[in-house]
Amino acid sequence: MKIVIVGAGRIAWHLGKRLKSKGLPVAQVISRTTSHAKSLAEVLHAEWSDAPSEIIPDAEWVILAVKDDAIEEVATAFSPFVQDALVTHTSGGTAGAVLGRHFNRFGVFYPLQSFSLEHTPVWSKIPFCVDAAHQEDVLQLKRIAKTIGNLVYQVTDEQRALLHVAAVFANNFANRCFAIAEKILDEKDLPFELLHPLMEETLAKALQDSPERMQTGPAMRGDTDTLKRHLALLDHHPEWQEIYKILSKDINPEMGITNLS
Template structure:
C-alpha cells in the first residue's frame, strides 16, 4: 500500500483526490495548505498548491519524498531537505468539469530513479500517458500550453464578444472549433493553417479590421503578421 498525502484543496487537488480514492493500492490523506501544524507521514507528499506557495510549504515538510504539481516551477525550487520530484498533469482543471485522467499526460521528474518509479506507479494507477520530463522541458511545455490553451481560449472569448455584438449565436462556430482541434491530430499545425492571412488576402483582412474594435484590431494584426511571416 502506497500512502499519498495531498496538500492543497484547489482544482488539481480535487481531481487527484477523486481519482486516488478509487485505487485500492493507495492510502490517501488530504490536508489544507492552511493547516500544516501536524503533517501526516506519507510515502509521497504531493503539493497541489499555487507556485508562490511551494517554497514556503515545502520548507515545513519532513516527509521522505515531496513533489509539486506545477508546470513552470523547477524541481529544485522545493525547499524540503528530503527527496524531491514533480507530478505534473498537463491539462486544464476546473472543479465543476470532469476530466478523464486516462487521456491526460503525466509529466514526471525525480532526483532518484527509485523515486521516479514510485511516481510512475501512482501515475499508472490513475492514468495511461506517462512521460519523463525534466524541469527545463516542463517549463517549455507550460509555455506551449499557454499558447494552445489559455491564449486560444481568450481568442474564443473575443470571437464570442463579436458574435454577441452582432447578435449571432456563438454555437455556430463550435463545429469549426471542433474540426480544427481534430485536424491537428493528423496534420501539423503549420499544414492545417488556412484563412485570409495564409492566403495574403489583403482585402478581406482590411474588411475584418474595419469591423473590429481597437483592442481587437491590435490582436488581429499581430497574429495576421505572424501567420504571413510563417512564424
C-alpha cells in the same frame, strides 16, 4: 503508501478522489483554509489540518497542490516537519529544483490538463509529466501515474518549462480566441453555436496533421483587402485589432501587416 495532499483546490480534489478510487487513499489533507481542508478530507475519509506542523509523522508522499506562487513558501513551512517523505508539486511552470532547497527526496507530478471543479477529468487521456531527484522515486511516480492514468512521460525541469509555455498557447490563448469570437458574434446577436462546427474541424485537423500545414484564412492567402476590412470592423476594439495583426503577421510574415490600418 501514506499520502498527504497539501492544498484543497481543483487539483487536490480531482487527484485525491482519483487516488482513492484506485486504491491509493489519501491519509491527510492539509490546507491553510480550515474549511477547505475539512471539506476535502471528509470526501476522502482522511485526516485534516491547517498547520504544517501537524503533518502525520509517517507520511511517505507529500503532494504540494498549491498555487504556483505559494509553492516555495509552503515548502519552507513544511521542511522542518518532513524528513524521509518524497515531496512533489503539481505545477507545469515551476521547477522541481525549488523543492530541492528544502527536501532530500523531491520531484514533480504534473498532470497536463486543464482541471475545473465542474468537469470530471478523463484520466486515461491525461499525460502525466513526472520527474524526481532520485531514480527510485521516478519509478515510483511513474507507477502511480500509470495506476491513475495511462500516459506517463519523464520530463526534465527545462523541458517542462517550455511544455508549459506551449500549453498556454494551445489552451489558454486558443480559448481566449474562442472567447473573443463569441463576443464578436454576441455584438451582432449571433449565436456562438454558429462557430462550433468550424472549431471542431480546426481541432480535428490540428490533431490529424501539423497545424502549421493546416493553416488557412485571409492572412495565409495574402488577401490584403479582406484583412483591412476586418481591422476596420474591429475599430472599437483596438486590443483585438492588435491581436489580429500580431497573429496575422505570424501566419504570413511576408504580408507587411504592420503597415495596414
